[in-house]
Amino acid sequence: MNRHSNSDRNPLAEGGNHALSLGQRIRQYVLSRIDSGEWPEGSRIPSEAKLVDLLGASRMTIHIALRDLSAEGVLLRKQGAGTFVAPRRHQSTFLELRNIHAEIIGRGNLHTTNVLSLESQISDLASATELNVPPGTTVFHAVLVHRENDRPIQIEDRIVNPQFAPEFMKQDYTTTTPNEHLMENGPLEEVEHVIQAVLADASNASLLELEVGDPVLLLRRRTWSRGMIATSARLYHPGMRFSLAGRMKVHR
Amino acid sequence: MNRHSNSDRNPLAEGGNHALSLGQRIRQYVLSRIDSGEWPEGSRIPSEAKLVDLLGASRMTIHIALRDLSAEGVLLRKQGAGTFVAPRRHQSTFLELRNIHAEIIGRGNLHTTNVLSLESQISDLASATELNVPPGTTVFHAVLVHRENDRPIQIEDRIVNPQFAPEFMKQDYTTTTPNEHLMENGPLEEVEHVIQAVLADASNASLLELEVGDPVLLLRRRTWSRGMIATSARLYHPGMRFSLAGRMKVHR
DNA sequence: CCGGCGAAATGGTATATACAACTTAATACA
DNA sequence: TGTATTAAGTTGTATATACCATTTCGCCGG
Numbered sequence: 001m002n003r004h005s006n007s008d009r010n011p012l013a014e015g016g017n018h019a020l021s022l023g024q025r026i027r028q029y030v031l032s033r034i035d036s037g038e039w040p041e042g043s044r045i046p047s048e049a050k051l052v053d054l055l056g057a058s059r060m061t062i063h064i065a066l067r068d069l070s071a072e073g074v075l076l077r078k079q080g081a082g083t084f085v086a087p088r089r090h091q092s093t094f095l096e097l098r099n100i101h102a103e104i105i106g107r108g109n110l111h112t113t114n115v116l117s118l119e120s121q122i123s124d125l126a127s128a129t130e131l132n133v134p135p136g137t138t139v140f141h142a143v144l145v146h147r148e149n150d151r152p153i154q155i156e157d158r159i160v161n162p163q164f165a166p167e168f169m170k171q172d173y174t175t176t177t178p179n180e181h182l183m184e185n186g187p188l189e190e191v192e193h194v195i196q197a198v199l200a201d202a203s204n205a206s207l208l209e210l211e212v213g214d215p216v217l218l219l220r221r222r223t224w225s226r227g228m229i230a231t232s233a234r235l236y237h238p239g240m241r242f243s244l245a246g247r248m249k250v251h252r
Numbered sequence: 253m254n255r256h257s258n259s260d261r262n263p264l265a266e267g268g269n270h271a272l273s274l275g276q277r278i279r280q281y282v283l284s285r286i287d288s289g290e291w292p293e294g295s296r297i298p299s300e301a302k303l304v305d306l307l308g309a310s311r312m313t314i315h316i317a318l319r320d321l322s323a324e325g326v327l328l329r330k331q332g333a334g335t336f337v338a339p340r341r342h343q344s345t346f347l348e349l350r351n352i353h354a355e356i357i358g359r360g361n362l363h364t365t366n367v368l369s370l371e372s373q374i375s376d377l378a379s380a381t382e383l384n385v386p387p388g389t390t391v392f393h394a395v396l397v398h399r400e401n402d403r404p405i406q407i408e409d410r411i412v413n414p415q416f417a418p419e420f421m422k423q424d425y426t427t428t429t430p431n432e433h434l435m436e437n438g439p440l441e442e443v444e445h446v447i448q449a450v451l452a453d454a455s456n457a458s459l460l461e462l463e464v465g466d467p468v469l470l471l472r473r474r475t476w477s478r479g480m481i482a483t484s485a486r487l488y489h490p491g492m493r494f495s496l497a498g499r500m501k502v503h504r
Numbered sequence: 505c506c507g508g509c510g511a512a513a514t515g516g517t518a519t520a521t522a523c524a525a526c527t528t529a530a531t532a533c534a
Numbered sequence: 535t536g537t538a539t540t541a542a543g544t545t546g547t548a549t550a551t552a553c554c555a556t557t558t559c560g561c562c563g564g
Contacts, residue, residue: 021516023517047543048544048545057518057519059520061518064316064517080525081526083545197468199466199467216449216467217448239450275546275547301513311549311550312551319515330556331515331555334515
């Protein structure tokens, strides 16, 4: 069989993926079509046979790639019917919490942000440990209050590894969120969460429009990317009004 | 090639799995060896070639099955070295929280339980909604305090769907946990979590040896099994001393 | 005793083939 | 027009083969 019977132009060559295996390139091909919106949620993607013609790989190779994506929940496959882009599971797991902006917009509400502070600082032992960088390293520090229809719903107290996001300080966080900017700097590889119930201190109470001593949910989240700790955030939520919820399938 | 060159006895036939595909049976074979302890954590399992001889399936079929289990984190595979049983990820995701008994034992501490109440009751609207059963149905209700080295660390306030676990009331929860009993009644299919920060009321404060008004983490957990809501639990943790932590890999 | 080298073992990837199972749409028939 | 049948299209599974990449370990020589 001629592997390039349709065309000598092979679509599997977007952006320096030379080191990837064929299966991985097929995977990236599919994912990029989905991310770009070319293949929207729920739409049917080309059949295995068509992808064979299109990409010049054997059907088994393509089958395995699609099978993996299906196992990960990216695609839905139905024998006899076709392969479809799976609907984005919105609230699957709070560990996969979408950014707060998307959440608020998704509820049809207005999202605004106050930037309380945004500065580079020399890391003390605590913040250095948190980011796993040497003490004395410069780190970025931001404190923001997120509002939904002008009501404060989250304090975001974040330190950022400058090596990961050197442009972090130059962004305008009234129009974009730190999360959005950070996502551009590298793929999210791992997330760590710690959740605690704490009491609002004077500062938090004032910012969240609570009384001192009200219960507050503290979510500490660290994210790994490109092999380093990219950022560590402390997210304070008013515990009475807000909760973190998620549902997930159980395997095994 | 003779698929049964070693023996006519095929190990892939344990307990009514006639309807399963060969790949699924290989999967079950591996999982049951792990669950039974025959292949302990960290141990090396037979190579693909040996499994070919042992199970009579082709290498590709076995490879795919092991590959899937590797993707799910059950196995670890290293090219050139072998396939190993992955260490049980203890704190991977708090959504997969092991039962509290295993956690405490795992820390080398003593776990004791006080049963404060254990009764069947007619469900009111709230509890009926929680379990998705008709109001007026009989449901089981248990309240327990878990202690680690005699220090109270969790209040478990649980309602149970009798249709799921009819023997729930007959268990001795000083020697077993509700969770353990429930696990025997069916496979866990789905879990829903809601986390909130609340203030300890008089009852909670007394049970957890806190002051009234101390912050408490409330974890509400509902589990689905055999197509119904099996149980709904309210788990109270002292928020200052305890937190829920988890780390997970991110896909896509 | 140590180091280097190579063979053997092991998993990783890709392909071609065959058939089974299921879905959908077109077709033929009453 | 409605229904049953058929055909085509699609994914699911299993196999045999080939070659590649990495690891491990024993052997041999210094």
